Amino acid sequence: MSELTPEQVKHHIKTYVLVFIALAFLTIVTVAISYLDLGVxxxxxxxxxxxxxxxxxxxxxFMHLIDEKVTIYWTLIATVVAFLILIFVPLSTMLAQAKI
Structure with missing residues (x-):
């Protein structure tokens, strides 16, 4: 294992703090969305x-997957396809039954 220099450690800490701030902000956005009248x-x-x-x-x-480009892209494509099928097929059936 290679030892990290103090500058590299500071860079990693800064990155983690920025990601934490982004996650906290997006959590606030998620709560704010629940108060908006957007419909179901x-x-x-x-x-x-x-x-x-x-x-x-x-x-x-946090899982350090940002360095695994090719594997992540193929996994992401498969996940998006499965997600769309699992979300929009039941959603379209529900909307058809509710006649929305």
Missing amino acids: VGGVVLALIVASIKGSLVACY
């Missing part, structure tokens, strides 16, 4: 977008 579909879609951004930040920085 709009609120859920917006909350899922914010949750996806927060999950990406955690995966990239």
Whole structure:
């Protein structure tokens, strides 16, 4: 294992603090979304977008996946396809039954 210089340690700490601030801000945004009158579909879609951004930040920085480019891209593509199928098929069925 290589030893980190003090400058490298400071850079890592700064990165983690910035990610923490971003996660805290996005948590506040998520709570604020719940108070907006966007309807059920709009609120859920917006909350899922914010949750996806927060999950990406955690995966990239705290799980150190930001350096695994090729593997992450293929996994991300498969995940997005599965996500869209699992979210929008039941959602479209629910909306069709509710006649919205």
